[in-house]
Amino acid sequence: MIKLTxxxxxxxxxxxxKAGVSVNTVSRALNNKPDINPKTKEKIEKIADELGYVxxxxxxxxxxxxxxxxxxxxPxxxxxxFSEVFKGIDRAAKEKDYQIIMMNxxxxxxxxxxxxxxxxxxxxxxxxLFPMQKSYEDIKELIRERxxxxxxxxxxxxxxxxxxxxDEVKGGYIATKYLIEKGCKRIKMITDELYNSASFGRVEGYKKALKEKGKKVQDQDIKICDKIHEGYHIQAGYDEVTKMLKQKEIFDGIFCYNDLIAYGAIKALKEHGIRIPKDVRIVGYDDITFSSLxxxxxxxxxxKKEEMGYEAFNMLYKRIKSDRISNSFVKKILDVELIIRKSA
Amino acid sequence: MIKLTxxxxxxxxxxxxKAGVSVNTVSRALNNKPDINPKTKEKIEKIADELGYVxxxxxxxxxxxxxxxxxxxxPxxxxxxFSEVFKGIDRAAKEKDYQIIMMNxxxxxxxxxxxxxxxxxxxxxxxxLFPMQKSYEDIKELIRERxxxxxxxxxxxxxxxxxxxxDEVKGGYIATKYLIEKGCKRIKMITDELYNSASFGRVEGYKKALKEKGKKVQDQDIKICDKIHEGYHIQAGYDEVTKMLKQKEIFDGIFCYNDLIAYGAIKALKEHGIRIPKDVRIVGYDDITFSSLxxxxxxxxxxKKEEMGYEAFNMLYKRIKSDRISNSFVKKILDVELIIRKSA
DNA sequence: TATTTTTTTGGTAACGTTAACGGTACTAAT
DNA sequence: ATTAGTACCGTTAACGTTACCAAAAAAATA
Structure with a gap:
């Protein structure tokens, strides 16, 4: 029972x-330390409870x-x-009795x-840290200082x-490859700003698949939508496709940087009476909950979102518990998987 | 620049x-307090920066x-x-330079x-606190202690x-009323466990609308799905409707406790070839982002999710800043609104 | 009973910061 | 020359806890 007098x-x-003992004894009693008389401990615990000690x-x-x-x-x-990754972090942290301060x-x-x-x-x-930028001095400094x-x-x-x-390159590769195998002749890609490995990797995978299948990579087919932070991904996908349609660009496949962009893309296509996957095939990225709905x-x-969070915490935990001298850093790469549904 | 020697x-x-002054002087310099020579301050700030003081x-x-x-x-x-409510909290907290520790x-x-x-x-x-239970001793104690x-x-x-x-009752009321006006003869409600005012209120509004329109409230029409915590709302809605269908229950309208449950309900109906809104009309609750997709x-x-969070923080802020003696508590009730789309 | 060992407790200092207060040195006013 | 005022800085104590060591009490041994 919590009490605040x-x-x-x-x-x-x-x-x-109140107990007629020293502060030190109380500390020991309340922290399950040795060197304390069980009776004293009990008495102190009782008083602490009565007083509502926190x-x-x-x-x-x-x-x-x-x-x-x-x-x-x-971000x-x-x-x-991020919610799902966070879940994994949260679960791992609870196991190790760690608190989290989350910042947006x-x-x-x-x-x-x-x-x-x-x-x-x-x-x-x-x-x-889920970094957004390409490089930062402050973070590098932290890293230098171990x-x-x-x-x-x-x-x-x-x-x-x-x-x-x-494995972003693989993700981009298998997504694009699948679209090609489904018969797409001209595949656009809509990506977030190219400022980190996630966007770079997916684009690279996209290009790799195209090349492998003997298709030329057209730079104007890669749509980079900026300012799509803060939950505006859906809107960005919508706007980008609307623009493509208005400019009468030709395409029969879209590979989206993430599912949210894909949602927006689908919405825009539907509004123009374009059938999915008959006229245009779409592949997203991440497989968030709503994508099957x-x-x-x-x-x-x-x-592997939850796993990423879970593993990330445990890697950090290990680092915290180890000395800071070690020079061997671990790079963990998670596999990705194509989930075939109806949009492609 | 952050440095950790x-x-x-x-x-x-x-x-x-290093500066050859007292600790207190440093404290004053770094906290923009008065009683400090600008030159000393500058010198201290420089050293603090060099040393990477945090x-x-x-x-x-x-x-x-x-x-x-x-x-x-x-929860x-x-x-x-909750993400959206949290956004409002976050925004308000940033304005007042407050930190947040979030717990799930x-x-x-x-x-x-x-x-x-x-x-x-x-x-x-x-x-x-977003409370889930009906009453708690610990929270009451906190409240007692101001x-x-x-x-x-x-x-x-x-x-x-x-x-x-x-205004949950109003929400339940206008949702159900709309379904009736659209011609629904038998409206089911799928709700979360009845352990707080949100579920109670929505059910009450549902009943109120039925009565007002001269319909009898059938208790078996109110489906209470338990164990739908932790993101299982969608599954719960799906399971509930599947069960209803299997048991050949008759209905042409469903009012769902929230949008997630509605998603699950829609999925189940679709799988059984039931047309929405032609055969069954559905109304959800909350209007989260994905509901228009x-x-x-x-x-x-x-x-009003963001507003709820924003206002909640500011109410708390006021309470923190005021003395704790005040006996007047504020109850803020936010209005709700029916968003008409295609499912009903 | 005297001595050693073990158990239990207390005193003190420290973690890093800040607030209150006192002191010093200098300038301005009498 | 004395006083008053101001600007700046340092000393001390405190916030609440815990670690370390010493002290006391109790128990075990000689």
Missing amino acids: QAKFVTLKDIAE KNSYATMLKSQVSNTIGVIV DSSNPF SEGLYENEEQFIRTLLERRVDGIL FPIVLVGREYDGWDVDQIYS IEPELTTIRV | QAKFVTLKDIAE KNSYATMLKSQVSNTIGVIV DSSNPF SEGLYENEEQFIRTLLERRVDGIL FPIVLVGREYDGWDVDQIYS IEPELTTIRV
Whole structure:
């Protein structure tokens, strides 16, 4: 039972006075330490409960220098992709009794910088970062100083830091290959801004499949929609396809950077009476929950989202627990899988 | 630039020694306090920067007794409804320079209890709670002790605490009324477990509309699906409708507790070749992003999600800043709105 | 009974920061 | 020359906890 006497928290001292023992003894009793008389312990626990003692974690953390907390920086927590990855993080953290401070960078560099500072001020034991930018001085500095950090979802080649991400090139490749095999003659790609390995990789896979099948890569077929942060992916996909249609571009297949963009693309196509997959075939990316619900059900690349989060935490945990001297960094690459549904 | 010399954080003392001044002077310099020579300040700032000083917020909080942090407890952060409410909270918190610690209770009472304790241990200045249960001793205790807390999304009648929630009865009422006016003869309702005002209110509105239109409320028409936590709403809606169909129940309208359940219901109906809205009309609740994307586009009740979060934070902020003696609590009720699309 | 061992407890200092207060040095006013 | 005022800086104590060591009490051994 939690009690706050007159909006003030009870301290160890208060308990000690009431129990007629020293503060130290109370501390030992409440922290299941050895060297304490079971009877004393019981008595102290009872008083602590009566008084509604709630430990002050600031004091504990200040003294012990560990927070049992990690920071997580995601670009957009309302994007179902990140929600699912986060679930995995959350599950792993609970297993190890760690707290999470989550921050929403909205994909903005200034935010990321600011958040890292805040997390450091809070003396988190480590940071899980979904980076958005191509490179950052602050993060590199953290890495240089061996601050426990794991980069999630994006590959940063040559960086001395633990990383976990999907095989993006493969994803882009099998998606595009499937479209070609289904008979698509001209496949467009709609991608997010090309500022990290996720977009680069998927585009690369797209190109690879085209080349392999003897098709020429047309640069104007790769649509880069900027400013699609903060949940605007759907809108971006919609706008891009609408524009393509208005300009009478010719295509019979679209490979979308993610499912949200695909949703928007489908909406635009439907509005113009274009049949999916008969006239245009669509493949998305991520396989978020809703992709099996929309019409037509979305063919997409399944990414191991929960596993990514779960593994990411455990990699970070390992790093936190190990010394900071080690020079061997782990790069974990998760496999992807084509989920065949109706849209292609 | 953040620097961590040999994985150890720099302290005020380190700066003081290097600058040849006292710790206090450094503190004043770095916190923009008066009584400091601009030249000294500049010098200290330079050294702090060189050394890569990052303040230890535990120490600050311990001393100052304020954390500028609130705790937010949501039942399921991967539910788009909560994501959107959370966005509002996040926006408001940023405006006031507050940090958020978010916790995912998964709708479990034990978790809520545990989380409140953790948040209290972290000495958050206040708590925003989306309660799942009907009543709790711990929360009541907090309220008794005037700990700053705002209950979000659910009404707790007679509780001396700030609350913000939607007009659920109205929502249930206009949804059901619309179905009746569209010609539905037999309307089922699929709801979450009846353990809070959201479910109660919506059911009440459903009943009210039926009665008003001279229809008898059939208790067996109200399907209560339990165990639909943790993102299983879609599955629950699917299972419930499948069961109804298997048992050859007769109905031409369904009012769903939320959009996710409606998605599942739609999926089940489609699989059985039942046409929407021709054979069965469906209305959802919440109006989450994806509801305008599924087929048929979902008619639903729009809840002011972002506003709810934004207002909730500001109510809490006010409470934190005011004294804790005040006996007047505010109850804010947000209006709802019927969004007519294709499913009904 | 005296001595050693074990168990249990208390005192002190420290974690890093800030607030209150006091002191010093310098300038301006009497 | 004395006083008053101001600007700047340092000392001290505190926030609540825990680690370390010493002390006391109890139990076990000689």
